[in-house]
Amino acid sequence: MRITGYRTLTTLHRWGRPIGDVNGYVASGVTSIPIVLVDTDAGLTGVGLGASDGFDAVFGALEGEDPRSVTALYDRMLAAVFKSGHAGSTFGAIGALDMALWDLKAKAADQPLWRLLGARDRVVPAYASGLDGPLDDDELLRVQRAFAERGFRAAKVKGGLDLDGDLRRLALVRDVYAEATGGAPRLMLDANESWSRKEAIGYVRRIEEEVDLAWIEEPVRRWDADGHAMITRAVRAAVATGENLTGLEQFRPLLQAGAVDVVQTGSVWGVTHFLRVAALAHAFDLPVSPVGYNANPLAHAAAAVPNHIGTEVQDLGEPVGVAVDQEIADGAIVLGDEPGLGLRVDEAAIAALAESADWGSTGGPHVRPDRAGKRLLAPEPHPFAPTLGTVSIPPRD
Helix, strand or coil, rough: CEEEEEEEEEEEEECCCCCCCCEECCCCCCEEEEEEEEECCCEEEEEECCCCCHHHHHHHHCCCCCCCCCHHHHHHHHHHCCCCCCHHHHHEEEHHHHHHHHHHHHHHHHEEEEHHHHCCCEEEEEEECECCCCCCCCHHHHHHHHHCCCCCCCCEEECCCCCCHHHHHHHHHHHHHHHHHHHCCCCEECCCCCCHHHHHHHHHHHCCCCCCCCEEEEECCCCCCCHHHHHHHCCEEEEEEEECCCCHHHHHHHHCCCCCCECCCCCCCHHHHHHHHHHHHHCCCEEEEECCCCCCCCHHHCCCCCCCCEEEEECCCCCCEEEEEEEEECCCCEEECEEEEEECCCHHHHHCCCCCCCCCCCCCCCCCCCCCCCCCCCCCCCCCCCCCCCCCCCCCC
């Protein structure tokens, strides 16, 4: 079996609500989902998610190769951009292609990827996370009740600017789960790199006077090993970070500095990257947790590593034209038996889409605000508070 080419598609995910974090939000609740399809001369096609460009720089390392040599081809893609570097969109392209190769390898073996990777159990522990930064209290409760009804017992809330608001929102979410499950949930707060070191310590200590946090996520810039180490020593909560690190070498300084308690990886960076980060974390006796993405593509790999603690689930729906062989039940991702990643792509349905989507606009969550990390003397109100009343929340399908 040889790789003959690749194709790219873009579909949509309709969240049914505004989504975002401390940095910005998407009011429409409609985001674009890039898909790459890797074709072979055996008639099998692999599916990868998460990147929209950068493929031309690395696909030459794959063309004509046997896709079952996945890890060797991953390193071959890294080698192809040795001089120019593999960060940013290039790493995203490598991750999406790597995902498609693993999909092909498992399809060729006629096995679901979780079984091919050696997992014993198809049930992957998870936690709820609704990208809920711009939601008012009522909408926050609606989203979290839906997760609680699926048996989740841990939930992450976006925050970092409005201390009183974060305390109120965490208490509301805690009560939703206590009512649904009869027990107190594990709660996390995600600041998305918005604080300086001392801002983070003061903010989290104040939160911890009233709320028992399981972890605080991305309190300072992703590469700040000294800052993360300072914070993890100063607060009771675990410190989680890593979703935006592009390459195994970027994790090593944080782990060597004792700067991270929960090692995270971004789902869009691929399966091989996750497996290697998980092995590195395991060597330091640390748990690993993949950050969520549409269709939960890293769940198969998470099922196969010994130090997986929980996968983030951001939504209970699926992108347009993408069917996923999995179920969200009892607070977990229950993987199916379809070969590969269990992703079926309806290219006709995607081609028929005429709706626009958003994510990386000027006011979106992928753009760092000017005052991020510079609010020690002048705290500001929650950035979405003045607009919550005017944001249009479309109905759920």
